[in-house]
Amino acid sequence: MSASDYDCIVVGAGIQGSFTAYHLAKNNEKTLLLEQFLLPHSRGSSHGQTRIIRKAYEQDFYTHMMDDSYELWSQLETEANVQLYRRTGLLVMGKEDGPDFESFKGTLLRSGVPNEILDPAQFAQRFPDVRQIEGDGALVDKTAGILYADRALRAVQSVFQRLGGVIRDGEKVVDIRPGFPVTVTTSSAVYRARSLVLTAGPWVNKLLSHTGLQLPLQVEKINVCYWREKVPGTYGVGSEFPCFIRVKSHGAAHDIYGLPSNEYPGLMKVCYHGGSETDPDERDQQSSQEDIKILSRFLARCFPGLLSTPAVVESCLYTVTPDSHFVLDRHPTYGNIVIGAGFSGHGFKFGPVVGKVLCELSLGKMPSHDLSPFRIQRFQSHPKSSL
Ligand SMILES: Cc1cc2nc3c(=O)[nH]c(=O)nc-3n(C[C@H](O)[C@H](O)[C@H](O)COP(=O)(O)OP(=O)(O)OC[C@H]3O[C@@H](n4cnc5c(N)ncnc54)[C@H](O)[C@@H]3O)c2cc1C
Structure with a gap:
């Protein structure tokens, strides 16, 4: 393994990419988290002081995922020794x-x-x-309340680094070459890894264009x-x-x-x-x-x-997304590229559990939650998708 080779590269250090990297590092994966802007920044979806956390949902599957998510948030509070949640109802x-x-x-x-x-x-x-x-x-x-968003992002990134993870901010991914290993080129370096996770928020289709996939986002x-x-x-x-x-x-x-x-x-x-x-x-x-x-x-x-x-x-x-449900899936053509996208304005509270299932997909493990509502295949006949 050369200096720029990793087990896994995660693109995008918003809440979903940061938690994915954290879970990968906990699984002893040599992990690189790439971010186009210098951290912290306010150009994506995860900045600001507060987000709502709740179990009240219209779909049972989200409520069930939140049971896991609450436990994982509390675990991060302990690991980082910081309060991230305030109960308000x-x-x-x-x-x-x-x-x-x-x-x-x-x-x-x-x-x-x-x-x-x-x-x-x-x-x-x-x-x-x-x-x-x-x-x-x-x-x-x-059970609902407030998550301290900026503080949460800092906490998960610092625990990731404490676990040996590497963050390179101010490095924009400009090219992806699928394969084994997958090759990722940024504005300043070239990296290779066994697997790649794309959690690039609003930019995800720009990155997916290097892989022949477009999602209807x-x-x-x-x-x-x-x-x-x-x-x-x-x-x-x-x-x-x-x-x-x-x-x-x-x-x-x-x-x-x-x-x-x-x-x-x-x-x-x-x-x-x-x-x-x-x-x-x-x-x-x-x-x-x-x-x-x-x-x-x-x-x-x-x-x-x-x-x-x-x-x-x-x-x-x-x-x-067209149905407001997330995308948590493998790339339909390249099995070692995993995608977490389309959080439709309600993904922050799920950060810890999204990171956990994206890590599981990347490691080829059985996901801890039923991911059928989040499959890419559901967009197959959508006019704006190219699968
Ligand atoms: C106003 C508002 C209120 C919200 N309220 C709630 C709420 O109350 N509760 C809740 O649960 N959720 C809420 N959400 C939703 C939640 O914040 C998002 O679902 C979540 O932050 C999405 O995170 P992300 O990591 O997918 O995206 P982002 O935070 O956008 O992260 C993606 C990252 O990828 C980086 N990136 C992109 N392209 C590249 C590239 N080429 N190279 C390197 N890096 C790249 C970006 O710079 C960015 O940092 C709200 C969102 C907004 C906007």
Whole structure:
């Protein structure tokens, strides 16, 4: 083995690539994690202070994966000796007899996730600063909370390095030659490895073009909006206000979600779960305000304690599949190339378990979870895919 040969190369040091590299290093694999930008950076999908973690999902398979993920998050907290999770609970609101709300409720009840179902009187008493929309149901996932995202990324990368893993940042992968070994060329070096994992977020199709594969992914620019509380603390840390999701209904195309005031004192983060299509290298040329108008209307109606113009707007990218489910699979032509992509704006909380299954695929082990919802083959007849 020469100096630039590795057991495995992982491309992309966002949350998914960092956790994949961490699991590979735990399996004693000589692992290289490549990142195009100098770390830390805010050009992909994993930056920022906070993400929601929850077991409440519309599909049972995600709820089951989260059992594993919570344990792995807690393991990382111990290994890195840092707090990554704060429990707040998650309030789910949606049209009571609508299919989306029903699915959330069904999954929580079937999986025995600690929860509360609130009738309108209980809701009004518990959340006096939220106006419930008539006809809405409400429930609370008591396991949910906030993940400290930037801190988590730093923690997983530093444990990976402590385990002997190598991170090379500021090195963009510019070519991939499939084969045994697979050859990866960056802006400054050439590396070879037995296997390759691509976790390049919004850039994954650009890399896959070297392998003759294109996935039907849409990259979206998301406005990350923070709204000022009229009375500081109303929806903040001290008020024990939970995270929330208002599932789409009443004609809205996407969910709206929020997190109690955390990163900016007196500002609550509330975002629309959809954005405008973009190219990850051209995103700054684009600024759609449609989502902000939807959020302003929603907040004026339901959160009277917030001003309905955002005080801070940041940006982040989603990489969305046609069914909003992830891609966790081997390359259909090259079995030693593994792909983790299309996290569709909800992948952060799964980082530890995504890393675990991508590591298992790369080592040729049986994955710990059923990966059938995440196969590439499901896009076979999609007009935007080339498999
Ligand atoms: C506004 C917003 C809110 C969200 N909220 C939540 C939430 O509450 N809960 C939740 O679970 N999830 C949430 N998500 C989703 C979650 O953050 C993403 O699913 C997750 O971060 C995706 O991680 P990733 O590693 O796939 O991608 P990224 O973080 O984008 O990482 C990919 C990396 O690959 C690198 N790369 C790309 N091309 C190359 C190359 N050629 N050479 C070298 N490196 C390369 C990129 O620079 C990047 O660092 C949210 C996302 C956004 C944008």
